[in-house]
Amino acid sequence: xxxxxxxxxxxxxxxxxxxxxxxxxxxxxxxxxxxxxxxxxxxxxxxxxxxxxxxxxxxxxxxxxxxxxxxxxxxxxxxxxxxxxxxxxxxxxxxxxxxxxxxxxxxxxxxxxxxxxxxxxxxxxxxxxxxxxxxxxxxxxxxxxxxxxxxxxxxxxxxxxxxxxxxxxxxxxxxxxxxxxxxxxxxxxxxxxxxxxxxxxxxxxxxxxxxxxxxxxxxxxxxxxxxxxxxxxxxxxxxxxxxxxxxxxxxxxxxxxxxxxxxxxxxxxxxxxxxxxxxxxxxxxxxxxxxxxxxxxxxxxxxxxxxxxxxxxxxxxxxxxxxxxxxxxxxxxxxxxxxxxxxxxxxxxxxxxxxxxxxxxxxxxxxxxxxxxxxxxxxxxxxxxxxxxxxxxxxxxxxxxxxxxxxxxxxxxxxxxxxxxxxxxxxxxxxxxxxxxxxxxxxxxxxxxxxxxxxxxxxxxxxxxxxxxxxxxxxxxxxxxxxxxxxxxxxxxxxxxxxxxxxxxxxxxxxxxxxxxxxxxxxxxxxxxxxxxxxxxxxxxxxxxxxxxxxxxxxxxxxxxxxxx
Amino acid sequence: xxxxxxxxxxxxxxxxxxxxxxxxxxxxxxxxxxxxxxxxxxxxxxxxxxxxxxxxxxxxxxxxxxxxxxxxxxxxxxxxxx
Numbered sequence: 126x127x128x129x130x131x132x133x134x135x136x137x138x139x140x141x142x143x144x145x146x147x148x149x150x151x152x153x154x155x156x157x158x159x160x161x162x163x164x165x166x167x168x169x170x171x172x173x174x175x176x177x178x179x180x181x182x183x184x185x186x187x188x189x190x191x192x193x194x195x196x197x198x199x200x201x202x203x204x205x206x207x208x209x210x211x212x213x214x215x216x217x218x219x220x221x222x223x224x225x226x227x228x229x230x231x232x233x234x235x236x237x238x239x240x241x242x243x244x245x246x247x248x249x250x251x252x253x254x255x256x257x258x259x260x261x262x263x264x265x266x267x268x269x270x271x272x273x274x275x276x277x278x279x280x281x282x283x284x285x286x287x288x289x290x291x292x293x294x295x296x297x298x299x300x301x302x303x304x305x306x307x308x309x310x311x312x313x314x315x316x317x318x319x320x321x322x323x324x325x326x327x328x329x330x331x332x333x334x335x336x337x338x339x340x341x342x343x344x345x346x347x348x349x350x351x352x353x354x355x356x357x358x359x360x361x362x363x364x365x366x367x368x369x370x371x372x373x374x375x376x377x378x379x380x381x382x383x384x385x386x387x388x389x390x391x392x393x394x395x396x397x398x399x400x401x402x403x404x405x406x407x408x409x410x411x412x413x414x415x416x417x418x419x420x421x422x423x424x425x426x427x428x429x430x431x432x433x434x435x436x437x438x439x440x441x442x443x444x445x446x447x448x449x450x451x452x453x454x455x456x457x458x459x460x461x462x463x464x465x466x467x468x469x470x471x472x473x474x475x476x477x478x479x480x481x482x483x484x485x486x487x488x489x490x491x492x493x494x495x496x497x498x499x500x501x502x503x504x505x506x507x508x509x510x511x512x513x514x515x516x517x518x519x520x521x522x523x524x525x526x527x528x529x530x531x532x533x534x535x536x537x538x539x540x541x542x543x544x545x546x547x548x549x550x551x552x553x554x555x556x557x558x559x560x561x562x563x564x565x566x567x568x569x570x571x572x573x574x575x576x577x578x579x580x581x582x583x584x585x586x587x588x589x590x591x592x593x594x595x596x597x598x599x600x601x602x603x604x605x606x607x608x609x610x611x612x613x614x615x616x617x618x619x620x621x622x623x624x625x626x627x628x629x630x631x632x633x634x635x636x637x638x639x640x641x642x643x644x645x646x647x648x649x650x651x652x653x654x655x656x657x658x659x660x661x662x663x664x665x666x667x668x669x670x671x672x673x674x675x676x677x678x679x680x681x682x683x684x685x686x687x688x689x690x
Numbered sequence: 691x692x693x694x695x696x697x698x699x700x701x702x703x704x705x706x707x708x709x710x711x712x713x714x715x716x717x718x719x720x721x722x723x724x725x726x727x728x729x730x731x732x733x734x735x736x737x738x739x740x741x742x743x744x745x746x747x748x749x750x751x752x753x754x755x756x757x758x759x760x761x762x763x764x765x766x767x768x769x770x771x772x
Contacts (some may be wrong), residue, residue, distance in 0.1 A: 383756035386767070456698050492731060500735065501744075508748040524700065576727040580736075584745035586741050590717060591749025593710075607761040607770075616770055 128175045132188050133198055134232035136162035137205055141225035145218060152378035153213055156221070160205035163232070167198045174238055183298045192565045193419065197235045199563065201228060201425045203549075204430060207242025211434055211542035212340035220260035220337075224344040227253035231348040232480045235355055239298040240288045240313075243356065247284065247320075254349055257341045258333055267337040272616070273333035276319065284316025300356075314361055320353035321404055322397040323370050327377055328612035331385070331393030335446070339437040340388060346433050347426045350396055354403045354437040363410025371408055374401025374500050379509035384608040388436050389446050392429070395514050399425050399472065402506065409494055412566040417486030420564055424553060426480035428471035431546035432514065435465035438539055439522060442532035443627045448517075449603045453527035457536055458534050462523040464547040469519050471550040473511035473585055476578040479553035482560065485572035501615060507581075508588035515585070516592050521603065521689055563572045717742075 129135070140159030144152050162354060176188040205228045215221055230253055233246035253272065258270035290309025293300055305311040322330040334345045361367065378398020385391040399421070405419035438461045439454060440446050455462045471478040474485070484507065491500040553560045557572055595601075655662050699705055721742055729736040735744075 379752055380756045381761050383752065384760040384764075453700060457699060491722075492733075497733070497735075504735070504741075504744065505748045508745045509752045512749055512752055527701070565702075574730060576724075576729045576736075579720060579723045579727050580741040583724070583741035584748075586717060586720060587742045587745035588749030588752075590713070591746050591753065593713070595750070595753050596763055604764075605767050606760075606764045607767045608760055609769075 129188060131166050131169065131175075132232075132236065133163045133166040133170065133202065134158075134229040134236070136166065137225050137232065138229035141222050141229065144221055144225070156209040156213060157206060159225070160202050160209060160228075160529075163205065164199070164202040164241075167195060167202055169452055170195070170236075171373065177238075180241075183239070183241075183292075184243055185298070187233075187242045188236050189238030190236060192563075193355070193359060194235045196419055196423060196563050197351065197564065198232055200351075200426050201231055201235070201348065204228075204344075206550070207430065207434075207542045208340070208344050208347070209577050210545070211343055211437075211539050213404050213538040214221045214536065215338070215340050217262070217338060218261050220257055220341050223253050223256035223260055223578060224341065227257060227344065227348060231352050234352050238300060240291065240300050241298050243300055244284060247352075248281050248403075248542065249350065249400070250349060254345060257345055258337050261338045262335060263336070269333040269336040271432055272612070273329055275615075276329045280316050280319035280326075283312050283319065286427065287314075287316055289314030300360065302362055303360060305361065305366065305518075312368075313365065314357075317353050317356045317360065318404075319372065320349050321357070322374065322375055323349055323404065324377065325611045326678070327374065327397050328610040330396050331381070331390040331610075332612055335387060335389035336394045339441040342392075343430050343433050343437060344428050346392070346396060350400045351422045351426055354400060354407070354418065357404065357407045358415055358418055362407055362415055365408055365410075367408030368499060370407075371401045371405030372499070372506075374398065374404060375502070375506040376509070377401070379506065379513055381608060381610070382513040383517065386448050386603055386605055386607075387446050388448060388451065388518060389433075391513065391518060392433055392436060395430060395472065395510065398506070398510060398513070399429065402484060402487060402595065405499065405503065409487070409490050409496060409499070411490050411494055412488055413493065413568055414490035416561070416564045416566050416570075417483065417490055417566060420483040420486060420560070421480075423560075423563070424471065424483040424550075427546050427553075428468045428478075428480060428550050431468035431543060431550060432465060432518075434473065434539065434543045434546065435461050435468060436518070436522070438535035438543065440538070441535055443530055445530075447605065448521040449605055451522045451528055451530070452525045452532060453523070454532065455523040455648070456527075456532045458523070460534055460540060460544065462519070464543045465523065466519050467547040467550050469515040471554070473515035474507050474581065475511075475515075475585060476573070476581050477554040479550045479560075481581065482554055482557035482572045485577065486570060489570065493547055504584060511585045511588050512592050516589055518600075520596075521601075535605050640670065 136159045140155045143155045147155060170190045172191050174186050174189045176186070178185045178187065196524045205225070208224065208228075209221075212221060212224070213405055230246045230250040234250065237243040237246060255270050255274040255277070258266055258273055260266075287309045288298075290307075291313060294307065294309060303310050303313075305314045319326050330350070334342050340548055351564040357367070360511055374397050378394045378396075378401060382394040382398065385394060403418040403421050403425075406421065438684055439451070439458065442458070443450075443454075445451065467478070471480040472484075474480040484503075488503050491497070491503060561568070561570070654660055721739060724741075726756055734740065
């Protein structure tokens with residue numbers, strides 16, 4: 126049990142409770158120190174089952190490590206450090222508490238060796254992340270947080286049903302690689318996929334995350350979807366259906382991102398898009414593809430957090446979040462703009478960035494595995510991402526028409542966190558082989574070859590040329606609008622259904638309540654009849670009869686005692 | 691608008707033209723550069739200039755598709771508040 130003291134989630138969990146009581150420098154030390162201690166624990170942890178606890182007829186493995194869990198835990202700890210640095214002066218203590226608890230639970234999932242432990246931490250993540258959204262304190266955040274929680278609790282029910290079915294069918298709670306070939310396994314897959322933002326439940330990402338505070342969204346972007354990628358990589362590598370689901374996520378993210386006027390929502394769509402690449406890679410399932418998926422998850426956490434930090438800084442200093450309100454901010458926020466551009470280049474897989482060295486493996490795996498049509502669609506997806514986040518976001522926020530806004534750069538701690546992640550994006554792109562050593566499979570692959578670099582530049586910049594030509598000859602015409610998504614089903618149709626049911630079920634409800642109260646009255650009367658002051662059971666028993674029976678019992682006891690002793 | 695921002699390169703009327711020129715030169719150089727590299731794989735996707743026209747096509751199609759999609763499903767951004 127003492128090994129649990131070195132679980133990497135523990136320092137961050139304890140830190141979360143400490144910051145509730147601390148302030149000033151002490152709070153800052155805990156916020157930045159806890160992830161560092163966690164990081165040390167991650168690298169002190171040996172491979173294998175560290176802790177096993179017998180539970181009913183099974184053995185729980187709440188602490189189990191290997192290269193895959195260590196890779197995700199490492200980037201989670203780095204993210205915790207940079208996120209806490211960015212949120213260092215966040216006045217909403219509830220958000221910081223919930224965010225750090227959420228990170229600790231995410232670490233709980235990646236070190237879980239059995240399905241029950243995965244489920245417990247999975248559900249606690251849903252509650253903690255909902256609290257991060259709620260803590261923004263606005264009416265829209267409360268509503269979005271409630272929708273987020275409902276969707277995730279639904280996912281939890283599906284996952285629980287799947288796990289219960291799987292355990293009942295196989296008698297094992299082990300979390301190992303499987304295929305969705307039975308109903309319980311399909312349900313487990315569906316439960317995991319819901320957290321990736323897969324269709325038909327993609328809209329929760331752009332709906333809820335942007336409603337968190339400037340720092341809350343940074344935390345949210347990293348953990349739920351990437352923990353889902355982790356469980357898919359461990360549980361369902363090679364499940365071919367994931368290729369189709371992943372590709373649909375890629376193009377959903379691109380098209381909706383191009384339609385979107387809210388910069389933060391657009392980044393929500395691009396989370397779905399990027400996770401689509403990872404899900405596709407897991408569907409391909411070869412060692413190279415899994416390396417590609419998890420390397421992409423690692424790189425994505427950093428560049429997406431970087432993008433959300435940079436746009437969060439703009440939101441923080443201007444209080445605005447729409448493209449129609451932005452423009453020309455490069456003039457007074459050059460550092461934030463440069464960091465945002467680096468994030469945009471990384472997400473677009475520009476050569477010499479982390480996105481390039483990560484995504485390259487997935488494309489290579491599609492080619493080597495002879496999934497040529499997937500290769501073409503992945504290439505198209507890459508070009509599309511560049512239009513979205515590489516150009517549209519940067520152009521309409523930092524360049525384009527002058528909005529007249531002249532906001533200052535954000536405070537030092539926010540700038541430091543942003544620059545730290547920008548440096549990591551470029552650093553990983555420049556020394557990919559060191560990065561590859563962290564990956565689960567040892568493979569000999571070099572992304573930075575001249576042909577690959579030239580063709581990647583071509584595909585991205587010619588796609589950019591299409592954007593700028595369109596802009597020059599047709600104009601982009603930004604308008605304050607939203608684009609309907611499948612969440613319409615529960616936000617409008619579901620709501621109408623609930624309202625109609627409530628209104629029309631009034632008389633039925635009254636009659637049911639009437640019947641129930643009549644039944645209850647009859648029961649109470651019956652009880653009163655027997656147990657009341659005049660009831661048959663309330664009469665006193667004669668003492669003589671009691672004494673007689675007591676003597677009989679004692680006599681039997683005496684006889685039995687003599688007979689058998 | 692302050693004096694400082696007036697002198698910013700973003701406000702220089704020559705900037706867009708300069709950017710277009712640089713961009714066009716880079717695009718041409720990228721296509722020329724492909725003549726000097728050897729592809730590690732074979733296939734249609736590794737033919738000369740494929741990435742250039744494919745990138746341009748995907749960019750154009752994505753924009754047109756998104757504009758069409760938006761035309762059909764666009765609502766006021768207060769749609770859900772009403």
